[in-house]
Amino acid sequence: MYRIKTLNKISSVGLDRLDRSRFQVGSDVKNEDGILVRSAPMHDYEFPDSLRAIARAGAGTNNIPIDRCSEHGIVVFNTPGANANAVKELVIAAMLVASRDILGGADWVQEQAHTPKVDVAAAVEKGKSAFAGPELYKKALGVIGLGAIGALVCNIALDLGMDVYGFDPFLSVDAALRLDRHVHVVKEVSELYRVSDYVTLHIPYTSDTKDFINAEAIAKMKGQVRVLNLARGGLVNDGDMIAALESGRVAKYVTDFPDDRITTVKNVIALPHLGASTPESEENCAVMAARQLQDYLINGNIKNSVNLPNVAQEWSGISRLCLIHKNVPAMLTQIMTTLSDDHINVENMTNKSKQDYAYTMVDVNTRLTEEAVEELRAIPNMIRVRVLNH
Template sequence: MYQIKTYNAIAKQGLAEFGDNYRINQTDDADAYLIRSVNLRDQEFPKTLKAIARCGAGFNNIPLHKALENGTVVFNTPGGNANAVKELVIATMIIASRNIIAAANWSAQAAPGADITLRTEKEKTSFNGTELLGKTVAVIGLGHVGSLVANACLDLGMKVVGYDPYLTVDAAWRLSDKIVRADSIADAVKDADFVTVHVPKNDETTGLIADAKIAQMKPTTILLNYSRLGIVDNKAVVEALDEGRLGKYYTDFSDAVILNRDDVVIMPHIGGSTVEAEINCARMAARETIEFLETGNIKNSVNLPDVQAPFDSDHRITLIHQNIPNMIGQISTYLAGQDINIENLVNKAKGKYAYTMIDIDEIGHDKQEEVVENLEKIPAVTRVRFLTHK
């Protein structure tokens, strides 16, 4: 029986993925958490906690290293809200091109009267906009969201220039061959009417779009950041706007530096806020959790490598341990000394930690407990689990 604890409101369609072998919110000493935006950075994790699944792509609310020290795998749901973000980005580009916000505000504030129709016809020219057809958009980052944005912009008749030095094979398959591939951000943005950023936030991407990159853009360029706060340097944006070196800035992340400006439009972090996205992410998170708890397979982890193998043997031993020399040797030597036959072994590392799955023959229940206890005694081993094939 596995115990699941939820934080925030998790879509019921996601919780419905859990079967009879699971209990939801019946104890704080859970096997797994399903969360959205709750801040876990100062929270102590119970030793029972084997997994945290974030219903969304971002995971800066989770202390990854602390989770590893506890033997807890952290998952996210990349792509679960990608379509929702894509649609908001496209909507924002249309809003920016057609002066929709200013026009709607004018209509809302216009005094009613017999002359309203005449006034509208006379003053509507001040809201003249441009069309997306034929315009150039630079898409920085061509992952789940970026690839959808790029393809949608092509469908709207735009010229699309993409940049992603870490483009995966899967992402490449999702992209139209009509997208121009740039060799650098500078090449991507130099002729762009729109620049939209879709990269994960990390040490390398923090401040990715700053003075030097903005200097490569046209003074009329409209910049969009619907990835994460900090990827675009807001101070550099304000300076560029003040000096007439940038057209407008649209973002999903509020910051005091960019408040109260007519040339900046801030959305209240609604990129993934659709009913469909919340359901998709909850289902993905639940399925990742179930797969891990029942088979040991890891997919979409952010603090350990993805490790997957068919579970065809009688039993499987999984270990989270430090990525140091001779760990596999110590583990396999112990198992051999217990006359336990290894049918399959998979090991992958990510940074300072690694994950090992070992498939073995049938052994008795008492022996199982002994094996787990002794493997846990190996220095640098954080967690050992013993799974039985159903």
């Protein structure tokens, strides 16, 4: 029986994917094998020795201590693309409210309606010009990050009649195939800044992307640009954005990550982290997270991990070794030598690495003794050894 702890409310549609004859699931589970989480902070979470995997029902993993997980041999999954449609739709809404003062206009109408002796219809006709703004049609949109969300944003913006520019230094073949051929993919982000009336961010938050939008970046943008950040708060430097808003270089800034500093600034539209807040998105994320967690715990397969490589292998033996280790020379030689010395025949083997860490999956044609497993654990730079039986 695998024990799965939930740290947030996870959609029942996802939890129902976990066979209750094999999984115990709940927020009060102890000595958990796996964790399902959304936004709960985990940087101070004490990992039990039993913990093997964490599945984040969402794309961002900055609430999870990735480095510490890697050091303990804990696989961290996310669910890229599961909330892409929800975010795409919010981007369109964000561009509209950043262009035409829809929110301010709606609030103003309510004020008129609640003011004694005001003829609302007459007031609206007289005052509506204060809330006018430009159309999206034939404007240029710059999309930074062309993954699952960015590609959808590009394609729907084309449908709206916009001229679309995309930038992604790590553009994959799969991502490129998702893009409409009319998207202008540029090699330098400065090219995108130079032409875009709107700039929207769809990149992960890392040490390299912190303050991606800063004074230097804004200086390269067109005047009166409208900037949208529905990705991660730390991607935009608040101080530099405030200065740009005050000078008028940025006309509007829409953020899904309000804080005490940025929220009350003029021409900031602050949303309450609505990006993936749809029932459809929450269900999609929960289903993907649960499936990935289940496949890893039962079969050892890894898909959509942020700290270990994708590895999947059909069963071809009696027992399966799942080995997480440092990505250093001679590890495979030591693993194979240890098995050979114990007269264990290998049926199939897959090895892949991701930066400092590697994952080796070995199918063997016999049940493994505890002595053999301990010998594998004793190999220098071995982090975790797990045995699955078919």
